[in-house]
Amino acid sequence: MAGIYIHIPFCIQKCGYCDFYSIIRLTDKSDFVACLCKEIIDRKDTLNGEAVKTIYFGGGTPSLLSKQDLTKIVDVLFAHYDLSKLEEFTIEVNPDDINMSYLTDLRELGINRLSMGIQSFNNKILTFMNRRHNAAEALQAVELSKRSGFDNVSIDLIYGIPNMSLQEWESSIDTALGMGVQHISAYHLTFEPGTVFYKNLKKNILKEVDDSVSVEQHALLIHKLKEKGFIDYEISNFCQPGFESKHNSSYWNGSNYLGFGPSAHSYSAPSRRWNISDLKEYMKKVQEEECYFEFEILSEKDKYNEAIMLGLRTNKGVELNVINQMKDEFILFFNEIMKKNIKLKTTFEQDGYLKVCFDQKILTDQIITDFFIA
Ligand code: SF4
Incomplete structure (x- = not known):
């Protein structure tokens, strides 16, 4: 839904x-x-x-x-x-x-x-x-x-x-x-x-x-x-x-959502769109039926980074199955960083998910950055 x-x-x-x-x-x-x-x-x-x-x-x-x-x-x-x-x-x-x-x-x-x-x-x-x-x-x-x-x-x-x-x-x-x-x-x-x-x-x-x-x-x-x-x-x-x-x-968790009004974002895999952040322009363009949003299709790399960012923020974690269906080079990179972080005791694996350790949650943004592919 x-x-x-x-x-x-x-x-x-x-x-x-x-x-x-x-x-x-x-x-x-x-x-x-x-x-x-x-x-x-x-x-x-x-x-x-x-x-x-x-x-x-x-x-x-x-x-x-x-x-x-x-x-x-x-x-x-x-x-x-x-x-x-x-x-x-x-x-x-x-x-x-x-x-x-x-x-x-x-x-x-x-x-x-x-x-x-x-x-x-x-x-x-x-x-x-x-x-x-x-x-x-x-x-x-x-x-x-x-x-x-x-x-x-x-x-x-x-x-x-x-x-x-x-x-x-x-x-x-x-x-x-x-x-x-x-x-x-x-x-x-x-x-x-x-x-x-x-x-x-x-x-x-x-x-x-x-x-x-x-x-x-x-x-x-x-x-x-x-x-x-x-x-x-x-x-x-x-x-x-x-x-x-x-x-x-x-x-x-990657559900579809629709965003209405200036600056609102919408998502429907594999694309994302966002309305312009300008009330006057937004109103003029909606009335005149001109384009009032920007749009992008997520690349494979975007999907990987998004799975990391959204997963590690939550206590559910990143689903390893999701990563394992991605490109081989992403899986290799992820496994290497995962091994390093588990050794550093910043993350742990449980029931098919990688999660941030409780006492490391303040560092979540840094841990996410470590897993990102530039
Ligand atoms: S400026 Fe407006 S939107 Fe921003 S925190 Fe204050 S009340 Fe909320």
Whole structure:
């Protein structure tokens, strides 16, 4: 079954670390929704009748859309796609956008999972990251979500932030665990080109944390979450049993997905396409029925690298059978690197899968790079 991703490209202000495509002009919202609906309808035959298992509204800030706008999009999806087997319907929300009435609206639309961009429960750190909510609003938002009937709530946290102490990080984790959420996505801060943080890094206004700090904060995260029964099912994703994100899991296991809206990606083996990251151009081209996306067919090497990257990120690992059906030169290379990594105790083999060792998970990106074919 397939997944559908919808990108809502609006934010009220830009967070210092964020490189997702969004604009801080909200005047185009209605026109955007009309174009988005046109794209959804124009591509209705792409899935060839394949049923949709998950829908994910991401951004940007989907919670800036009104119930009326969300209803228009959901109605178009139901009218043109097979949603009879829909299992998971997620929307990303900012804590300060939601209230009881909005949450009730979301539930009425069939949305059954919330992903909340909280990032920290420390006001000093939230201000530093240019988030628009404070810690009290985050706590209240989770509480309201539970009271409104959502029983599948995910929150995002960030660690590896300059000048954040281990105690401050521990306090954010403890607060998150105390709220009874089902899923936590925890990302190490990265300095992406084009962001304010990246510019400040280049100007020496900001400094990346030392590796020892990253290792310590990651170890604390894993230890605390495991203690509370969370499963580390992907390098940055943790959940109570049974609450893995079905939508994100479909990215990692190679299912088909359709992405609508500017910058959204789609995948259908062996090809991948991505819409242009420019709202004005996207809207103009959708309306005028011109090409608004780029497209590529994955080469054998791309498929190998993708199998490594997606597999080693998850606790399931890379399926050796999949690698063994690839070109001989790839199999030889993989076996050589695997032998080296097993000897170094960074990875291990179990039931036909190669996995990253528990105490080496912080090094996953480096291990993946080691297996990549340039
Ligand atoms: S992190 Fe979310 S709210 Fe902040 S700029 Fe990025 S998309 Fe917008």
